[in-house]
Amino acid sequence: MAIAKRYNTKSLYFSERITEAMGRIFDHPLTIVEAPMGYGKTTAVREHLISTGAHVLWQKVNDSSTNSNWYGFGRLFSKLDDNRSQSLIQLGFPNDSVSRQEAFNIIVDIKLPVQTVLVIDDYHLMDSSDINSFIEFLVRNEIDNLHIVLIARFTELQNIDELMLKGYLNHITKETFELRSKEVIKYYRLCGISLKDTEADKLYSFTEGWISALYLLMLNYIEDGNFTTLINIYSLVEKAVYTPFSEEIKDFLLTLCILDSFTLEQASHMWQKENAGKLLTEITNKNAFVKYDRKTKTYQMHNIFTNFLKDMLESKNVRTEIERRAAQWYLKTGDYFAAMHYFYKCKDFDQLLFSLEQNKANGLNNENKKELFLKYFEECPEEVKGTHHFALLIFAMAFISYKEPVMFSKACSEFNLNLQRDESLNDDFRKRLLGEYELLLSFTGYNDINKMSEHHRKASKLLSEPTSFIDLKANWTYGAPSVLHMFYRECGKLEEHVLDLIKNLPYYYQITNGHGYGAEYIMEAERYFNMGDVINAEIVIHKALYKAQVNKQTGIVLCALFLQIRLAFFKGDYSHMLELFRVMYESISDVSQRNFIYTINICEGFVYSLLYRRDKIPSWIEIGDFNNSRLLFPTVPMLNIVYGRVLLINGEYLKLIGSAEHFIGIVSVFPNLLGKIYTYIYLAAANKQVFREYEARSALRQALSIAMPDKVYVPFVENCDYIKPLLEKLYEDGNYREDISIILELFKTYQKSVEQMIKENFSVEENPRLTSREKEIVQLAVDGHTNKEIGERLYISPNTVKTQLKSIFVKLGVNSRVLLKRYLETLSE
Template sequence: MNGKSDQTKQLYFTPRLLETLKSIWEYPLTIVEAPMGYGKTTAVKHFLEHTKADVLWLKVYDELIDHFWDEFSTLFGNYNESLYQRFIQVGFPNDAVSLRETLKLMGTLNLVNPCVLVIDDYHLIDSPELNRLITTLAANEVEGLHIVLTGRYTKLHHLEELSLKGILHHVTKESLEMTENEIIDYYHACGVIINEKQAKWLFDATEGWISALYLMLLSYLKDGVLEPPESIYKLIEKIVYTPLDDDAKALMTMLSIFDNFTLKQAVFIWDGQSAVQILENTVQKNTFINYDVRTKNYQIHSLFREYLREVFETKPSDFKMRLYRQAAAWYSKQQDFFTARQFWYRCGDFEAILQSIKTEKVKNSTAQSVKALYKYVKECPPAIKGRYPYALLILAMHMTLHNEFQIFGQLCREAAENAGGFSEAQRQAFYGELELMQGIAAFNDLDQMAEHFDRAWALLGTATSVFDTNSDWSHGSPSILYLYYRESGKLQTHLKTMIEKLPHYRRLTRAHGNGAEIIMEAECYYHRGDFVNAEISLNKAMHMAQSSDQWSIELSGIYLQMRIDLMKQDYQHMFELLHRMREEMTKRVEYQYLHKVELCEISFYAQLDQKYKIPDSLGRPEQGDIRLLYANYGMFNIIYGRVMLINERYTKILGSVPHFLQIASIFPTLLSSVYTYLYSAAANWKLKRIDDAREDLKKALAIAMPDQLYMPFVENGDYLEPLVKELVFSDCYREDATYILMLYKTYADAKEAVKQKYFPEDKDKLTDREYEVALLASKGYTNKEIAEKLYISQNTVKFALKSVFAKLAIGSRALLKQYFGKTE
């Protein structure tokens, strides 16, 4: 090895690697995958810096999906200010509904230049839901967008299939390893001449690993001796850490607890301006610390950071605890309480954690953040916990939003036990808030709820400071009657209780859920076949909801109005309402109600037998394909049972009956039981199990007829009519059966008319070209593959698919697959 030089800061990339990176432009998704220290990030960054593309760089620092989604939303929000808020409102798309909405939003980007989204250190998050988002974005080929993942490993499924379909370009560590000839070129670029024998020795010692080659180069330039690497960390210690002065060693060790940091943060942690000079000198001399001009963040190279963290662990305990408190203080000052609490937890400062909950009230909580909070509170010493009953109550409130009612009860009990230190006035206000929480937790026992709310108002006398009054009053259900009908024969009593005994809840929560009781009254009329009074009550309720901006209640009203419109044969208004639901939700950025709108649409199409317009994925809530609050699972089963019926899945219905009834029994929600027995009766009838079908129908009638709830039978009359007709000639439910059949005649005529007008056979609507494109798309071909098969451009394919989706009222390729499965 000849010559010494210090050109080591010059970046070097093999022509072979640069050539393979050029393929980024040919694929919607590229994965650059190799172990730590192979230069993945540096290579991608260098390559993209020399292009005209817009580069969005998303650095992953932890496994928290919330952090990832906020950064993702921020990056794309740079294209459109409103896009950030819309992404945040949708939330991370971990189900089929929000995933489709995210795709729609991505389709509004209108990229002028090619755009590359780089997700760096992707392996740190390791989330199946994120994998699905990435592959969905890639498969749908957002025009102008290319996604690049860098990571030590990836767990994306079907990599080979994605590659074969032309969606994925996979760059492995072999492309990043240097061959013997490339090592010669690399060292020469750094001013060091080696021969083939030395290059072979270096290759055997490092297997072409760039980090080891670089550190050995530095070692040679320092000592003039080429030695085999004892370990990579020994090389880092010798070449990177030891040459630092004491202040630089101390500062870098302290900053290693962060994944990245700002200059102000370094000054705060070091507690002095001298940190500026120390950091500047260190960065100038050391390529293992980088500065990102865009984010104004410093980052220590992962190899060096891991070494520094090992050094940090050798420090005395009081030093580490003091540093954790400083870190927590920094993040608290930035209003980043989520991260601050992580550092308070490390140093055991539970008092600061509870104080932050009380101060911040945990705004915009997610299931992930609430889970972390409960972990902290659970481990908090009782003596400290006892001084913060309000913090426990605030956390309890968030538990109700995430269906953790057992934990809710536990926290409320603890909070009550610790309120002894309050003054009389403080204690009274606290117990008022506690009564409100217990009333909410008493769902759906209206008498108990009313008692708690009355006591809460008597104690508090003003609006709550704890409960989130912006939450969805109806738990995501489009039906209020479903939520609060719990005892057969007592529906009128339930309704009276809701109308007369819940006014204090409205005062306590600033009119939260205003109009819900009148929606329930309207639903009672509807289910009894009294559509005139149903519509009168409904209009009254809508005025109440709109005056208080209760969009959740409005949605339930729209859902009921659509059902009334069908019976009135007012088809135009029915479809206008369906469109309005989606448009209003999008315009208002009310994505918390996105799944409620989706349930309304599914129910609508299921009633009209339009199975190919219903995403198959929405039939799998247990796999996370649709977000449901637990109180809404029975309502989902009402809708999903109808979906199974129109798809002729009779044995699946019968297998689901015990599960559906178990869900319906929890609160209970009797309407769900009624529909379950009806679906079971229909399935048994279709399978020629006649006696079982009759028995199931009688079980449904036994629950519903004391309250004259006819419409569940009417809405499924296409499957139940023969069974109901038998009752007309029996001594059992004769008058009820006669009335059900009369209503069903009106319903069936209306349904047939709307199907003929709005849902004729759609195949004839498509041009020959549109049909060819749609058929191939339904079979899983990409736009590029379709273009090649039909000898047309990709733009022609996109235009044809857009027209197909519009004509068929279908919004995805998955639905195309279902549609062509129906027509062929």
């Protein structure tokens, strides 16, 4: 073997197979680069994209945290459109159809440069079927100028074969990256080493074309003049990479190996010496196992090297100190959950609880953190919890969110015991803690405002300033557009409930700085409305809206707007309703308000179900896809009110009858009488439709028995299109004659409004006409063909296809291939 005089071990070699495969990135919405560790996936993608001049958005995945990864995903777009980048972050990971569509709309609105490539590196670490679904959703809807590349050791996308068949996916596998004997020769020659065929064959047999092993063997050859056949690759890493470093650099690397990536500032903090930058320069110049990303200004270690260093770290007594430094870094930078993670690793529970207190109660409604909070609480020594009173309150609040009553009770017991034992507390601080505790206890009395207020009153006497451990930006209504639905809990006491709310809520406002301000007047206006008193309802709702807007209570504002929409509905003023919906969407334009889209969807579903407009009902509501929605349990009764009406207009009577018991179970938890009234009305309507007269009348009597003591008429008015004959029959039989007369009289006005709105805004028109060419494009598109494939079949360019599809979308009033397919299905029904 002839050895060149100079070596260039950092030379990059890409086979023709790799180059060709990478060249197909721009022909597909999605490319998956899938191969085990050390096959050069990341390097190949990075170098190819650099050579094309593409605009690259690169995300490096470090763990399986959906929240942190979504934050990183959102930040990718910050330089292109900071507002929409923040909107993505505030939206949170889209784990249901509504938020998925919202995320898609935000991304579509970003002006992406031509040939933009979104790369997600180490995608396998996410390990989430929801993320897979979201990626597939983006891919199938083909965002202009955007190509997605997933780099992973393995992927679990269920529809890979289908995506490939329909032309969405360019799948690059391990076989593409394996260097065959001839390619090994070319690679080594590029690095300054000439190989014989037999030597190349031997290397290929040993490494199976794994370029990382070939690289390590090359370093060993340069050092010793021969090729080793070590089975343990870590021994080779130690010999070829680690041992040549100075002792100082070895120690430096060990302090950083627990981090998958790091900045110079972070490295300096971990090293605690001033020469971190100098050492990193030396390291990156000497080998390919530590890379510097100039764009993100971060350093990244190769997985093989990181794992080797972690193994080395286990044999030393410095791991705890290193983890403590990492925890302190994250505490300093405000990443409190990461700080808690590392403080837990080094068993520093005092600082863990300090980090928890700094974070307050933010992010506690994330179910993914449940196991962590349970673990932190259970394993934390009692003497440590004894000095962190606020932390115990936060734990208790978390356990309420996670529906862990036993753990909640345990946290409260420890809190009270610790207060008794802690002699260091002065009187003022002790009063403050007791005030916060009373506020915490009030949540155990939901939705009995008098029970809740007993704690609010006690808290107001103890607290000299607003609460400091509860997130006051949270939605007071839990996402529902009705206060009456929340607090109407006892038959015959609706007016009393309203007065109780008016009397008691000021105590809550005092200790929460106006959280939910105006809610009592929303409920008062809703009571008037449900009695058919639209004049008083309109007067009071303006009062409520003013109070909510002044105090920036978006959830309460949406409740007020929803009632105004219902008032406009009774007047038949459809244009005003549309204007109010526009105001609704404007009110959640702030990035922190994105989750209110579910509230607006509930309002839309309610209104359009009354107008029989199935096409305008949000799809997730129409199909009953509630499992992944972000609405909390107290909102479910309101959601079922809408869903029940949707089942009714869809003619799913048997499903509605079968679901009624479940609906009643949900509304009985707190209880929520409004949901119960609607459910019995729907049950009566559905039974009537399937000729079960006895069951229908029985269900309607139950609804009337609950609602009439409080003169709650509107639910019956809204559904008179189904239950009018039943009401008339009950009237003839002498049941609720005065109340039924009022209901039927209100229905006359209501019915005229509905007929007017339908006639003026939804009269049947001829379907939009498509040209023969447009029809061909539509059919190919819904069959799953890409723009390129459609162009090839119709002998037009992909750009022409894209332009034609946009025109078709506008003509048909849709904005995606999914909706286009649904439109065609509607025509065929």
